[in-house]
Amino acid sequence: MASAQLAKWWATIRISWNKQLSYKLNFLLLVIGPSVVFFFVKYSLWTAIFRLEGIDKIQGYDLSNMLRYQIWSLIVALVAQGYNSMNLAEDIRMGRISAYLVYPFDFWSFQTAGFISFQGLQLVTASVTLLFMFGLGFLQHLHVPDLISGLAFSLVVSFFWYQVSYLIGLAAFWLEETWVLRVMFITISQFFSGAILPLEAYPKYLLNMLAWTPFPYLTYTPVKIFMGEYTGSLSQAWLTLLAWMVVVGLLNRLVWQRGLRLYTAAGM
Amino acid sequence: MIICQGLGKDFKHYQKTAGFVGSLKSFFHRSYERRAAVHNFDLEIQHGEMVGLLGPNGAGKTTLMKMFSGIIVPSHGKLQVLGHVPFEREHAFRKKIALVMGQKSQLWWDIPAMDSFLLLQKYYEIDNRDFKKRLGELSALLGVERQLQVHVRKLSLGERMKMELMACLLHRPDILFLDEPTIGLDVVAQRNIRDFIAQYQAQYKTTVILTSHYMADVEALCQRIVLVLGGTKRFDGPIREFSNILGREKFVSVTFSESITDPTSFWATFDPQWNESRTRVDLRVPEAELRSSAVAILQRFPVAEFTMEKLPIERVMNALLANPQLLKGAE
Numbered sequence: 001m002a003s004a005q006l007a008k009w010w011a012t013i014r015i016s017w018n019k020q021l022s023y024k025l026n027f028l029l030l031v032i033g034p035s036v037v038f039f040f041v042k043y044s045l046w047t048a049i050f051r052l053e054g055i056d057k058i059q060g061y062d063l064s065n066m067l068r069y070q071i072w073s074l075i076v077a078l079v080a081q082g083y084n085s086m087n088l089a090e091d092i093r094m095g096r097i098s099a100y101l102v103y104p105f106d107f108w109s110f111q112t113a114g115f116i117s118f119q120g121l122q123l124v125t126a127s128v129t130l131l132f133m134f135g136l137g138f139l140q141h142l143h144v145p146d147l148i149s150g151l152a153f154s155l156v157v158s159f160f161w162y163q164v165s166y167l168i169g170l171a172a173f174w175l176e177e178t179w180v181l182r183v184m185f186i187t188i189s190q191f192f193s194g195a196i197l198p199l200e201a202y203p204k205y206l207l208n209m210l211a212w213t214p215f216p217y218l219t220y221t222p223v224k225i226f227m228g229e230y231t232g233s234l235s236q237a238w239l240t241l242l243a244w245m246v247v248v249g250l251l252n253r254l255v256w257q258r259g260l261r262l263y264t265a266a267g268m
Numbered sequence: 269m270i271i272c273q274g275l276g277k278d279f280k281h282y283q284k285t286a287g288f289v290g291s292l293k294s295f296f297h298r299s300y301e302r303r304a305a306v307h308n309f310d311l312e313i314q315h316g317e318m319v320g321l322l323g324p325n326g327a328g329k330t331t332l333m334k335m336f337s338g339i340i341v342p343s344h345g346k347l348q349v350l351g352h353v354p355f356e357r358e359h360a361f362r363k364k365i366a367l368v369m370g371q372k373s374q375l376w377w378d379i380p381a382m383d384s385f386l387l388l389q390k391y392y393e394i395d396n397r398d399f400k401k402r403l404g405e406l407s408a409l410l411g412v413e414r415q416l417q418v419h420v421r422k423l424s425l426g427e428r429m430k431m432e433l434m435a436c437l438l439h440r441p442d443i444l445f446l447d448e449p450t451i452g453l454d455v456v457a458q459r460n461i462r463d464f465i466a467q468y469q470a471q472y473k474t475t476v477i478l479t480s481h482y483m484a485d486v487e488a489l490c491q492r493i494v495l496v497l498g499g500t501k502r503f504d505g506p507i508r509e510f511s512n513i514l515g516r517e518k519f520v521s522v523t524f525s526e527s528i529t530d531p532t533s534f535w536a537t538f539d540p541q542w543n544e545s546r547t548r549v550d551l552r553v554p555e556a557e558l559r560s561s562a563v564a565i566l567q568r569f570p571v572a573e574f575t576m577e578k579l580p581i582e583r584v585m586n587a588l589l590a591n592p593q594l595l596k597g598a599e
Contacts, residue, residue, distance in 0.1 A: 004390075004393050007390045008390045008391055010390075011386065011387045011389075011390035011391075012387065015376060015379065015383055015384070015386075015387045018378075018379045018383055019376060019378050019379055022378040022379060022419075023378070095372070096372065098334075098339050098367075098369065098372065099367075099369075099372070099374040101338065101339050101357065102337055102338070102339065102362055102365065102366070102367050103362065103388075103391050104359040104362040104363050104391055104392060104393075105391045260341070261341050263339070263340060264279060264340060265334050265339045265340055
């Protein structure tokens, strides 16, 4: 029985890979895109800020440290925050989930297997980006234990990110458009997670409050773990994140059960 | 197999007046109307039956299909399919049914159909030997052996529909729900699909519930017809009795050697349908008057061809939709 379930998951992951690899140029652009974006946006921006303003340090970060922080934040974004639920919301709204309601494989399992497959490709992209940055000399010190610890934490963050994206996607049972919710979540999380600026730049009282939310663990914590500079309590980081995962997981279950009662399977 | 009692489904229909002011108003207050798509529906379908759900657009046929297959939740009433409550969507139930949606593809667009079939093999836990055997049989019957490795997006509509049917039949479902399986297909492709369904059903005695706008599908495949109008059942019986709703009539088609401009009311009682050049007319003639009418037509007009057959259900449907009061006698 368990092996039959496993076979369903594995077959779904494989078919998602096939689907994503069916457009070769698109895949190639996805893999090299992040490095190109880094040089055009982050590298140019931070170099300009430090050199043109004649600043040596911002909140303890010199240019080389800031670039390292930004590179790791790019890697974390690739590993942990790449997934979005655009298709899910669209599929619900257009009545395209009907087929998956008839197959003897749960919809959540189908979506999650798709996410795992997506993560596999994201890991390829992140590895290519990391090797590229290493080759260019931006990252001189790579410590394997930090790499493993940072990757493990990022993968858990990626699952939390997926859960939230799934929840936003399910809002399509009630809302005609869910992109506003998605943009709001991304904007807020970018601001409070340390994806734009390292969290040292924020006031202490705000950081104390944020510690109880999932936000600082989305970017700042894994980036600092990768850099080997995380000074906070790792167990608190893991526990807070896992607690939020349980909350969002339960919410997903509830929203799916309620939402499905409203599903009209439009267009069939 | 399928038992429903007092089944109903209501939908909320939001209303918005056109233009910017309408959008602004609906932003603060969305008014809606609750409409019954299906109302107080009773139905019983036995194993191995082939039943056609007939009705115009919006009659409630597809809503019924969605409820039968567990995709949507009924608002009221009782429904059991194969001993299961469809909306509970137990895996055991899902393994016994299949749904073909003519207007929605269930195959993955960007990959060959074979990849989708392999995925479905795992979902339905079909062992390798059975899978290969069924795949071979179905692809040979449908004549698509050479298209299995072609990307679905590159297939013609007819080929795609054949693949959709294959995808739904690989697990040998007990009930097959076919929602407009021939929509958009040319006549040859329609006939191929019809022939295949008939052959498959004869071989495996699968229960088939079909909705189609093409009466030829229903006539060729179904022994029983359920007519749905305004969300309620208006006729349920053998197809041969369907045309009797209009009384015992025959369908008479007469072709003339010249255009008929006869202004008399001779034709009026037979619901005449003339072609543009008025050289051909289709009539509904009561069986009791058939002999006398035929003689009168042959004597009075330059008849080149005269054919007579049972009333096609398309004609019956058109008459019923134009005059729903005719159904009162059938209920």
